[in-house]
Structure formats: structure tokens, C-alpha cells
Amino acid sequence: MVMFFLKRMGEALVTVWGVVTIVFFITRILGDPITLFVPIGATNAQIAALTHSYGLDLPLWKQYIHYVIDILHGNFGKSFIFGYSALQVVLQRLPATILLASTALFLGVLSGTIAGAVAALKKGGIAELTIMAVAVLAQATPTFWLGIMFILWFAVHLHWLPAGGYGTLSNLILPAATLGVFVFSSLARLLRSSILDILQEDYIRTARAKGLYPTTILCWHIARNALIPITTMVALLTGELLGGSVVTETVFGWPGIGRLTIQAIQASDFPVIQAAVFIDAALFVLINLSVDLLYQFLDPRIRSRG
Amino acid sequence: MKDFFKTLLRSYSGCAGFILLSSFVVLALIAPWINLPDPIIGNLHERLLPPDWTGLHPLGTDPVGRDILSRLIYGGQTTLMVAFSAVALGAILGTGIGILAGFSGGIIDRILMRIIDIQLSFPLMMLTLLVVAVLGPSIGNVIIVLALTSWTRYTRIIRGQVLVLKEREFILSAKAIGASAFWIMRQHILPNVLTPVMVIATLELARIIIMMAALSFLGLGVQPPDPDWGQMLAEGRVYISTAWWIVLFPGLAILLTTLAVNLLGDWLRDYFDPKTRLKR
Numbered sequence: 001m002v003m004f005f006l007k008r009m010g011e012a013l014v015t016v017w018g019v020v021t022i023v024f025f026i027t028r029i030l031g032d033p034i035t036l037f038v039p040i041g042a043t044n045a046q047i048a049a050l051t052h053s054y055g056l057d058l059p060l061w062k063q064y065i066h067y068v069i070d071i072l073h074g075n076f077g078k079s080f081i082f083g084y085s086a087l088q089v090v091l092q093r094l095p096a097t098i099l100l101a102s103t104a105l106f107l108g109v110l111s112g113t114i115a116g117a118v119a120a121l122k123k124g125g126i127a128e129l130t131i132m133a134v135a136v137l138a139q140a141t142p143t144f145w146l147g148i149m150f151i152l153w154f155a156v157h158l159h160w161l162p163a164g165g166y167g168t169l170s171n172l173i174l175p176a177a178t179l180g181v182f183v184f185s186s187l188a189r190l191l192r193s194s195i196l197d198i199l200q201e202d203y204i205r206t207a208r209a210k211g212l213y214p215t216t217i218l219c220w221h222i223a224r225n226a227l228i229p230i231t232t233m234v235a236l237l238t239g240e241l242l243g244g245s246v247v248t249e250t251v252f253g254w255p256g257i258g259r260l261t262i263q264a265i266q267a268s269d270f271p272v273i274q275a276a277v278f279i280d281a282a283l284f285v286l287i288n289l290s291v292d293l294l295y296q297f298l299d300p301r302i303r304s305r306g
Numbered sequence: 307m308k309d310f311f312k313t314l315l316r317s318y319s320g321c322a323g324f325i326l327l328s329s330f331v332v333l334a335l336i337a338p339w340i341n342l343p344d345p346i347i348g349n350l351h352e353r354l355l356p357p358d359w360t361g362l363h364p365l366g367t368d369p370v371g372r373d374i375l376s377r378l379i380y381g382g383q384t385t386l387m388v389a390f391s392a393v394a395l396g397a398i399l400g401t402g403i404g405i406l407a408g409f410s411g412g413i414i415d416r417i418l419m420r421i422i423d424i425q426l427s428f429p430l431m432m433l434t435l436l437v438v439a440v441l442g443p444s445i446g447n448v449i450i451v452l453a454l455t456s457w458t459r460y461t462r463i464i465r466g467q468v469l470v471l472k473e474r475e476f477i478l479s480a481k482a483i484g485a486s487a488f489w490i491m492r493q494h495i496l497p498n499v500l501t502p503v504m505v506i507a508t509l510e511l512a513r514i515i516i517m518m519a520a521l522s523f524l525g526l527g528v529q530p531p532d533p534d535w536g537q538m539l540a541e542g543r544v545y546i547s548t549a550w551w552i553v554l555f556p557g558l559a560i561l562l563t564t565l566a567v568n569l570l571g572d573w574l575r576d577y578f579d580p581k582t583r584l585k586r
Contacts, residue, residue, distance in 0.1 A: 006438055011423075014420075014424075015423065015427045016422075018421075018424035019424060019427070019428055022424070022425075022433075026436055026440055027436075027440055042436075047477060092325065104410070136565070136568065136569075137561075137565065138562035139513070139568060140561050140562075140565035140568055141557075141564075142516045142519055142520065142557065142560050142561070143520075144519075144520060144523050144539065144563075145519075145553070145556075145557030145560060145561070148539065148543060148546065148553050149554075149557065152550055152553065152554075153372050154397055156546060156547045158333050201342050239427075239429055240429070240430075240431075240440070242429055243326060246432075246435065246520075246524070247520050247523060247524065249544075250523075250524060260436075261432070262524055265435060265438075265439040265490050265526070266525070268439075269437075270478060273435075273436060273439055276432070276474060277433075277435075277436050280429050280432045281427065281428050281429065281432070283425055284428070285427050288342075288427060
């Protein structure tokens with residue numbers, strides 16, 4: 001168990017290092033770092049000074065070493081727009097993104113689990129047909145358009161909820177529902193097909209033959225086994241939510257990392273873009289690591305192998 | 307091929323997806339020959355006209371007086387062109403690397419799989435934004451970026467298939483008679499993995515269409531004045547309280563296209579899946 005944990009930690013660190021290297025490669029080799037890191041409208045003398053202070057006049061391998069050391073110190077440079085540490089700018093926006101992602105995840109997992117289970121257990125009925133039709137439609141709907149339609153209906157037409165903003169519960173409902181629909185559609189379909197698979201298993205037949213109550217079978221045999229694919233999916237979706245909320249945050253003017261990244265791109269604020277990508281990737285790795293550890297508790301078959 | 311269409315006709319959803327998608331493709335192809343109002347130059351006297359099913363502008367006009375229907379059809383041209391190119395590029399890249407990794411094994415395989423692990427732990431949207439921000443938005447760059455987000459999905463599955471294939475007798479005998487590795491990969495392995503490639507490509511098409519619309523919506527995809535669905539949504543957002551038709555129709559276009567592709571993709575997957583095939 002300890003060995004497994006250490007091995008996965010090591011792999012996670014390698015991944016973070018890989019992300020850092022990819023970002024370095026993209027910004028320094030694919031693009032022209034001088035135009036990326038110098039604010040628009042700088043004079044030639046300023047450009048020369050900044051080039052020097054960022055070490056952009058050094059050979060590439062030296063730049064890489066400096067870059068990695070800076071990141072280990074949490075130093076991504078100063079934001080051009082805000083004038084202070086880019087990492088701090090990003091971390092300030094983190095709570096808003098986490099609040100939105102976790103609310104959306106909660107709504108989506110709750111509705112998706114119920115809908116998926118109902119669709120599988122009432123197979124062939126009108127409930128399954130409706131749920132699956134909604135899930136297929138929801139899967140094809142672009143989140144940002146759904147967000148705009150929610151604003152059109154609930155804010156502009158009915159005046160029930162604000163069209164954007166941040167701070168109160170009423171601001172949270174529309175963006176969380178928009179992202180929640182995306183979670184719902186992926187989860188409902190997955191859960192339905194995995195429960196249908198589980199129902200075919202021998203241990204379900206045995207449990208039924210033993211004369212166990214259907215509720216006992218549902219809680220002990222079906223739910224426990226369905227938990228594994230759900231966990232995998234939720235981990236994947238969490239990652240997508242952290243990055244994928246870029247458009248939703250933009251639509252609703254939600255002050256999270258996604259909207260910050262777009263503002264930074266529009267203003268060519270590269271230190272902030274880099275820091276945002278790094279934080280996002282680090283969170284993603286952290287979530288995957290926790291899920292891998294969670295499996296150990298969920299599935300004894302994995303535990304014995306680890 | 308005959309069997310293919312026969313089973314397609316028997317599935318409502320597969321059939322619906324096929325008809326919907328092919329009509330979008332045909333519409334995009336014949337766009338220049340239907341007598342549509344200019345999608346780029348508008349008439350300011352006709353700005354923000356609501357939909358009029360029988361008139362000159364059946365779906366209304368936008369803030370600079372351009373016909374929405376015409377922009378939707380030309381936007382469809384751009385969307386399908388970019389999406390198909392990105393899918394093709396991603397499929398070629400992913401399949402090639404998958405075959406290489408699976409067939410050569412050893413250190414090459416390990417390095418390639420590690421790269422995939424790293425890329426998969428990178429939120430796709432962030433990767434896309436970063437590359438577009440560095441390269442600058444243009445149609446070519448959008449195609450490259452979308453293909454880059456896509457290749458890993460092929461590589462993993464194809465590699466697995468190749469690992470099984472390479473132990474098969476026809477490959478072993480090709481090796482025994484001294485065929486070169488490249489020749490075996492091209493002649494024996496590639497044709498045997500084309501089926502999963504087709505299924506993944508169809509499902510990827512849907513994801514890529516949505517992602518492309520998102521990029522254009524954020525102003526990082528297709529640039530004005532070229533019409534594009536995501537960009538039309540972004541422009542219409544400002545007029546949401548007065549002119550709902552500008553945001554409704556481009557979104558519906560994205561939804562219907564993605565839906566069509568998804569339905570077709572799900573059907574294709576079942577069609578090629580030996581488990582469900584036995585039931586037919």
C-alpha cells in the first residue's frame with residue numbers, strides 16, 4: 001500500500017514535470033517569447049531590459065533550468081494587467097472556480113445517478129426512453145449555448161434569476177445548472193449501461209436465487225459495483241469542469257480561473273496564462289491521484305494487486 | 307456495403323443521424339449555387355429583422371443586416387471543413403503513432419505511452435487555449451490544435467489492437483519471409499485497425515465540432531468576417547434581450563449537427579462490435 005502510494009506520487013510528479021516542459025516548449029519554441037512576455041506598446045529599451053530580466057537572451061537549456069527553478073519557487077513572473085505575482089492572481093480566482101465546479105458536480109452526479117439507475121432498472125419503459133432521449137440531447141448541446149438559453153429564459157424572459165455576477169446563491173444557480181447538465185448526460189448514460197452489465201452477472205442471479213430482498217441486492221450488489229465506473233467518470237469530469245468551465249464562466253461573468261485565462265489571453269498577459277495552465281494541470285493530477293487511492297478502498301480486487 | 311445500408315435502414319437513430327448529417331454536408335457543398343443573400347456584406351436598412359418564414363430572411367437578420375440563414379449555411383461550410391480536416395489529421399497522427407507504439411514495443415512504446423499519460427492529465431481546453439494564444443487564431447492553427455487534442459484517443463485503442471494482431475500467424479509468417487517492419491505495418495496491420503479508427507473518428511467529430519464552436523465563441527477560432535456558428539453566438543449574446551433569433555439558430559445548428567454525428571457514431575460502434583453483431 002505504501003509502495004503503491006509512493007509509486008503513484010512519483011508518477012504524478014513526472015506528469016507535472018511533463019506539463020511544465022510542454023508549456024515551456026509551447027511558449028519558448030513554438031511562439032516568440034519576446035513578443036509574448038513583453039507588454040504591448042513597450043519601447044525598444046524596455047524590450048531589451050525585459051528580455052534580459054526574463055533571461056530570454058540566454059541559451060535555451062539555461063532558460064529551461066531557470067524556468068524550472070522559478071516554478072519550484074512558485075514564481076511565474078508578474079502579471080502585466082494586475083502588476084503583482086501571476087500565481088497570486090490565479091490563486092485568488094481559484095475559490096470561485098472550485099465553488100462552481102463542485103456545485104455543478106453535486107447537481108449533475110445526483111441527477112445523473114438517479115436517472116441512470118432508473119433507466120437501467122425500468123428498462124424498456126417510458127421512463128428509460130425519456131431519460132435516454134434527454135441525455136442524448138444534452139450530450140449534443142454545447143454548454144455555452146445552453147448557458148445563453150438559460151439566461152434568455154430565466155433571466156431575460158421570466159426575471160427569476162440574475163444573468164450573471166457573483167456573490168449570492170442566486171448568481172450560482174444558472175452557471176451550476178448549465179455545467180450540471182453536462183455532468184448529468186455523461187453520467188446517466190454510463191451508469192445505465194454499467195448497471196445493465198452488472199445485472200447479467202452471476203452474483204446477481206445467485207443473490208436473487210437466495211431470495212434476498214430487491215432493495216438489499218440494489219444496495220449491496222449493484223450499487224457497490226456501479227461505484228467504480230462512476231468514480232472514474234467523476235474524476236474525468238472534474239478535470240473537464242476545471243478547464244471546461246472556461247466558456248461557462250465567460251458566459252455568466254463568473255470570476256473564476258477560466259474567465260481569467262480568457263482575459264489574460266486577450267490582454268497577452270502570458271505570466272498569468274502560464275500560471276493558470278499550471279494550477280489547472282496540478283489540480284487535475286491531484287484529483288487523479290486521489291481517485292487512484294480511492295479505488296483501493298472501493299475495489300478489493302485492485303487492493304490485492306497493489 | 308449493401309449489408310451496411312440494410313442494417314442502417316433498420317435503425318431509426320442511425321438512419322436519422324445519417325440523413326441529418328448528409329443533408330448538412332450537401333447544403334454546405336451547394337451553398338454557392340443556392341440564391342442566398344451575401345453572408346458577409348449586410349444591408350444596414352435591414353438590421354435586426356425578426357424571423358419571417360415567408361419573406362426574404364426566413365431566420366431574421368443580425369445587427370449589421372446580414373441574413374442569418376445564409377450565414378448559418380456558409381458557417382456550416384467552415385465548421386464542417388475545419389472539423390473534418392482536424393478529425394482526419396488527428397486520426398492519421400493517432401493511428402500512425404498507435405501502430406508504431408504497438409508494433410515496436412520496448413522503449414519507444416513506453417515513451418509514447420508516457421507522453422499520452424501526460425497529455426491526458428492536461429485539461430484539454432487549457433492546452434487548446436495555450437496553443438492558440440501562442441500561435442494566434444487562424445483556421446489552420448485551429449485545425450492543428452484540435453487535431454492535437456484528438457490523437458491520443460486513437461493511439462491507445464489502436465496500440466491495444468496491434469499488440470494482439472502482432473502475435474497472429476499471418477504477421478509472424480510475413481516476418482519469417484523477411485518482410486520489413488514498415489511493409490508489415492502498412493500492408494497487414496493498417497487494414498486490420500481501420501474499423502475502430504472509423505468509429506473513434508465519428509465520435510471525435512462531434513466533440514471537435516463543439517470544441518471548435520467554443521473556440522470561435524471565445525474569439526480564438528475562425529475570425530470575422532468569415533461566418534462561423536460559435537462566432538455568431540458570441541455576436542448575438544449582446545442582443546439577447548432584444549433579438550433572440552441571433553443566438554437561438556446557430557446553437558440549434560451546432561446541436562443538430564453534433565446530435566446527428568453522435569447518433570451515427572453510436573450506431574457505427576454497435577454495428578462493428580462483434581458482441582452486438584451476433585444479436586442481429
